[in-house]
Amino acid sequence: MDKDFKMVATTISGLEGVLADELRKLGAREVKEAIRSVHFRGDKGFLYKANIALRTAIRILKPIKRSKIFDEEDLYEAIQRVKWERLLDVDGTFAIDAVVYSRNFTSNSHYIALKSKDAIADYFVHKYKKRPNVDLKYPDVKIHIHIHKEWLTISLDSSGDSLHKRGYRSATNIAPINEVLAAGLILLSGYKGEENFIDPMCGSGTILIEAAMIANNIPANINRKHFAFENWKDYDEDLYFVIQDSLLKKIRNAHFKIMGFDKAPSAVKKAKQNIINANLEEFIGVHHVNFFNSKKEVFGKTTILFNPPYGERLNINIEEFYKNIGDTLKHGYSNSTAWLITSDFNALKFVGLRTSKRLPIKNGDLDCRFVKYELYEGSKKTKKFSES
Incomplete structure (x- = not known):
């Protein structure tokens, strides 16, 4: 049986309480609201369920490392301490996005993402004399860097494209609502x-x-073609379809x-x-x-x-x-x-x-x-x- 682990669901400011209610009804444990996000615990099957079913989540993150850092050198060293070969093949591809809320870092989020990319590339070059490539559109692994004050959180992005992209909208009007x-x-x-x-x-x-x-x-993202977790090394396709089928069985007919x-x-x-x-x-x-x-x-x-x-x-x-x-x-x-x-x-x-x-x-x-x-x-x- 898979062990529970920490996850973070991000959302729009003002919807934190709604998202927390959704998570509790789905069966999440230790649900805690934060700014534009909700923290919770669940197992691998719940990570799949959250991506498929949540209506007010933008993405589901799986934190893999938390460190105290004060400058770019600390950032580089913290990223190098992750055993990346367990998550990403040297012949694979990756992408990074970053969010920074810290006075210790005057650089913008794009620069921090580039520095983080360099740290991962150097990790593989040092160990294998070869590095994975960056693919911003269809990466095998998407990594999220979050710096708040002196705390760095490195997470795997299990969603990939934002979960607002349900897969049904092919035609839009002026300023369509998210x-x-x-x-x-x-x-x-x-x-x-x-x-x-x-x-x-x-x-x-x-x-x-x-x-x-x-x-x-009806599950919010039942029309989605792909989630980022489907590229992960520990992806369990059988479990995914069990979770999907269990959600489909709960569909009802409104009158x-x-x-x-x-x-x-x-x-x-x-x-x-x-x-x-x-x-x-x-x-x-x-x-x-x-x-x-x-x-x-x-x-x-x-x-x-x-x-x-x-x-x-x-x-x-x-x-x-x-x-x-x-x-x-x-x-x-x-x-x-x-x-x-x-x-x-x-x-x-x-x-x-x-x-x-x-x-x-x-x-x-x-x-x-x-x-x-x-x-x-x-x-x-x-x-x-x-x-x-």
């Missing part, structure tokens, strides 16, 4: 597939697809409607193609509709979640646009809960509705708020009276 962020927003909203779901400005359909995968308990609107025919076409790529066309309907001319036509409780234009995405009249959002929600979508994300905090005052939650979150480099509006039948006062 898949990890989309899934995180849906989970933050509390949506579990037990009510209707609408994205009224759906673009290329990412939020809809992530919602349908959550509703049906509530999932719908997207967009006023642009090109967006509707792209969304439909991506939905087909994800094999979810029987669960999602996409319609050529201008949200501002729409009203709720589904019976029962509904979650509305969308990513309207903000920042520099589109040249629009912000005041008029956000006022129209509020008016449409107020008059057309009672008995619903609406969520939207924006970096334009000033624009929210034009919505004309009171928020019941404002959650801070990052979208790339933008500081955003994910806000909630509760839309009742009649007034809130009437609802409270009727329930008393």
Whole structure:
């Protein structure tokens, strides 16, 4: 039986708690939140499961060495102390990325990655008179260097490409939302597939697809073609397929409607193609509709979640646009809960509705708020009276 070991799942700022909940539900041990990451323990099978199933992880790292360092010489020596031949063949390929948060290192992350690459190459040359090659696109082993203050952590990147690259999105619109962020927003909203779901400005359909995968308990990365751990020397293909099959057996069929609107025919076409790529066309309907001319036509409780234009995405009249959002929600979508994300905090005052939650979150480099509006039948006062 494989022994447990430490792992780190990285994520977007604001989604640490969501990711920690995901890990606990999957069966991780010793789950601990950090900044843009969650630390946990599990065995080899759990490393495979985390990559396949986690919705809000960007990558899964397996730390192999932690050292106290103060300068580049310490960095070089610490890397040289790793027995790299156990992880990488001399005829193999590798790539390194680095993240540095330390006053002791004035060099940028790219330079630290180059110095680390030199240390690994020199290790092999000294031992075998030969060195593995660097391959930035398809390396056999991807290595992550993390320096925080005086601490160096060397990790193997088990994911390879970022886990937001699910494998279903072939067509995109202007500034498409990151898949990890989309899934995180849906989970933050509390949506579990037990009510209707609408994205009224759906673009290329990412939020809809992530919602349908959550509703049906479909593993987030089931459409991925490759994970970096498949190149590792200890990769167990039989175990991988056992883990994959166990996750596939937990898929369920959701019975509530999932719908997207967009006023642009090109967006509707792209969304439909991506939905087909994800094999979810029987669960999602996409319609050529201008949200501002729409009203709720589904019976029962509904979650509305969308990513309207903000920042520099589109040249629009912000005041008029956000006022129209509020008016449409107020008059057309009672008995619903609406969520939207924006970096334009000033624009929210034009919505004309009171928020019941404002959650801070990052979208790339933008500081955003994910806000909630509760839309009742009649007034809130009437609802409270009727329930008393």
